Amino acid sequence: MSSTATVAAPRPVAAHHAEPTGLWSWITTVDHKRIGIMYGVTAFVWFLVAGIEALMIRVQLFVPNNHFVSAETYNSLFTMHALTMIFGALMPLTAAFFNFIVPLQVGARDVAFPRLNALSYWLFLFGGIFLNVGWVFKAAPDAGWFAYAPLTIEAWAPGLHMDFYVLGLQVLGLSSIIASLNFIITIINLRAPGMRLMRMPIFTWMTLITSVLIVTAMAVFTIAITELMFDRVFGTNFFNTVDAGADPLLWQHLFWMFGHPEVYILIIPIMGMVSEVLPTFSRKPLFGYNVMVFSGVLIGWLGWGVWSHHMFATGMGPIADSFFALSTMLIAIPTGIKIFNWLGTIYGGSVRFTTAMLFSVGFIAMFTIGGISGVMHSSAPSDLQQTDTYFVVAHIHYVFFGGTVMGLWSAMYYWYPKVFGRLLDEKMGKAHFWLTMVGMNLTFFPMHFVGMFGMPRRTWTYGPEQGFTIWNQVETIGSFIIALATLIFAVNLFTAWKRGRVAGPNPWGAATLEWSIPSPPPVYNFREIPVVHSRMPLWEGDPTKAAGIPHGRAEEETEQVTLGGAALAEVGDVHDENKMSAHDLGIHLPPPSFWPIVLAFGITLIFVGLIFRQLTGAMHSLWYLMIAGVAITVLSIYAWAFEPGH
Amino acid sequence: MDSSHALADHAAHPAHIDTSTGLDSRKMAFWTFIGSECLLFGSLIATYMAYKGRSLKPPYPHDVTINGVAHEGVLNIPLTSFSTFILLMSSVAMVFALYNVQRGDRKWAAFWLFATAFGGSIFLGCQVFEFTEFYHNGLTLKSNLFGSTFFVLTGFHGAHVTVGIIYLITLGVMTMRGRIGPERTLNVEIAGLYWHFVDVIWIVIFPLVYLIP
Secondary structure (H helix, E strand, C coil): CCCCCCCCCCCCCCCCCCCCCCHHHHHCCCCCCHHHEEEEHHHHHHHHHHHHHHHHHHCCCCCCCCCCCCCCHHHHHHHHHHHHHHHHHHHHHHHHHHHHHHHHCCCCCCCCHHHHHHHHHHHHHHHHHHHHHCCCCCCCCCCCCCCCCCCCCCCCCCCCCCHHHHHHHHHHHHHHHHHHHHHHHHHHHHHCCCCCCHCCCCHHHHHHHHHHHHHHHHHHHHHHHHHHHHHHHHCCCCCCCCCCCCCCHHHHHHCCCCCCCCHHHCCCCHHHHHHHHHHHHHCCCCCCCCHHHHHHHHHHHHHHHHHHHHHHHHHCCCHHHHHHHHHHHHHHHHHHHHHHHHHHHHHCCCCCCCCCHHHHHHHHHHHHHHEEEEHCCCCHHHHHHHHHHHHHCCCCHHHHHHHHHHHHHHHHHHHHHHHCCCCCHHHHHHHHHHHHHHHHHHHHHHHHHHHHHEEECCCCCCCHCCCHHHHHHHHHHHHHHHHHHHHHHHHHHHHHHHHHHECCCCCCCCCCCHHCCCCCCCCCCCCCCCCCCCCHHHHHCCCCHHHHEECCCHHHCEEEECCHHHHHHHHCCHHHHHHCCCCCCCCCCCCCCCCHHHHHHHHHHHHHHHHHHHHHCCCCCCCCHHHHHHHHHHHHHHHCCCCCCC | CCHHHHHHHHHHHCCCCCCCCCCHHHHHHHHHHHHHHHHHHHHHHHHHHHHHCCCCCCCCCCCEECEEEECCCCCCCHHHHHHHHHHHHHHHHHHHHHHHHHHHHHHHHHHHHHHHHHHHHHHHHHHHHHHHHHHHCCCCCCCHHHHHHHEEEEEEEHHHHHHHHHHHHHHHHHHHCCCCCHHHHHHHHHHHHHHHHHHHHHHHHHHHHHHHH
């Protein structure tokens, strides 16, 4: 099965145009493509770290009454596995694609605020390290990623564990909010001429929806952890139920008001990625584009009205339970529409099963399983049976692994050639896919069974007489198959970087703007800003594929077409183009800046100053680090504002 | 943060690409930021409202009689009404500042920017005085639910006012030195957006915390 349609003439990938190289150029870069690559690499490292934590959990559960890790370490392991996966790996991996692909898809030369973009990356890097430093002090967060207060206030969670949680996540949350502000403006304001909202690629649309969710939901979370931080550091009473009469449900409401949109923050971008991959390899436009956009918006909107379905077990009463059960079930409608539209896209197409396509099809199947178990516990009586059992673990892993990770890997195979100019190996890719598919189902499907048998989640071991042993062993074997698949993937990513087959500008024959420029794209992206006439600009000249792509009004059809069949051939002449620097072409790009990393350092220092207050006793404090952090922050904000050239 | 502009201005082709919507990116980003801020303040206000009247022990915000014992409320409503009035008036000064920047009247633009910052400082001074008074009356972050929610909510707002004052003074100095003229009105306009937002939030907080018992 041939995987590629067109392969351009070989060319040296490394001999790039006059672009600065070296460590300093990466530290000071404001180029969205480099920042995207840094996001991707860092997030992949966190993915491996969180994966190793998961493997340790699986080893611990391989036999009953195991003592591979202690109960305390186990608490830290499942907490850090979740936090690192969600905030360190999955969100930033989607951010990597937002960074690299979205400006290319909308036909822009960079994001709206390049230095802010660099700031979000550095905050993400420092925040992720900060969160994990807990391991060094044997004080990694250990109360679950949901960190239910009052269990996490000083009285019930002494030590620094949860301080790393509240302060580390402040930094990571700030990073997400800043990045999302940037993407919202980039998408709304930097679109190429002619690209109306309803002509935007679907991935760009889903990025916009996700960014709006992050800007709003993350703000609620910021306040939740600020209140918890005040409780822990300054002794306030927000969650002090015993002495001050605080409400034990306050944290749960605030947390899940963020936590549920967060689930959509992790899946909506993936829906966009899959909606790019499926049409490309089916040689058909996306089925029902408009409905896909509107169901995305609807999922994001409804995502705000369902948070209390995580709290059925708290006894909110029949009215609240009914409301949140119904609103949760409603979400199945737009999600179902999306699934049928994906199938409709494949139906009747000339399908090529490349690795990217396989992962996308795998995504549809696995995500549907996760979605259906989700509908099962949207019903409050049913949920009461499933709360805190492995059934829920099975559900979230079908959504996050079968959904988010499968979709991310699909996007990785799809866009890797654009990012590095070389194709990932398809043989290794197929091994990666099938092992992942088998491994994840072995790992997560039996969790439905043990969950129904009553195995509680977040418990470090189980007894031999409980009947969980055999399924747990299957799960552990499955998890190591996933590990093997991931290893193959890592090798593939690494070797293809230098030795993969040269991709050319559009190896898949895809339709959106990012494929109209060389791979890897020159620093200025587009030599000329393209003029867009339809949703699928690169398929315009092709009557078989373009059938069904809605075009603009008749008068616009007479405008000069700068992209399409003929123009694509010119773009193929990458040699010539890459020799031209931005300066030669008279394109002004923002100069590099080191203030983003300095500012990120200052902000992180403020939070570090808060955490070490009680490392060696109550009065010992490193408050001066906070002062230093504030000083660096203020200084770099001024230096930033007055930096010439920006 | 001018880069979006720079990118657009220097784009070779086509001749005119400003922004897709015709709105400046920085202004739009600021509105989005304000949207996020609404959720931040909204969550704090929601917490305050959820805990309103649920403190187990004094000091209480308003005069109240519990189990036959009369407690005097700590809130000083006349003082805060005064500082609220000053804060609102500083928003008027902000409007004058922007008007004069647009007209290119440097002297008056700087005057009104400093006047706005001065109004903010009076508000902040009243808040510092109020916090100190409360502390002496035994209301701290730790004393009860009211103390925690009140100090964190109004303190968060006070922090915003502080940032705004520094922001305005910076702009005032820049205006005096001739670095902000009519061509850079947007810098002052964005500061104005921020300042008005901080005001509007106070208009929500003031009745909820001070006026409604």
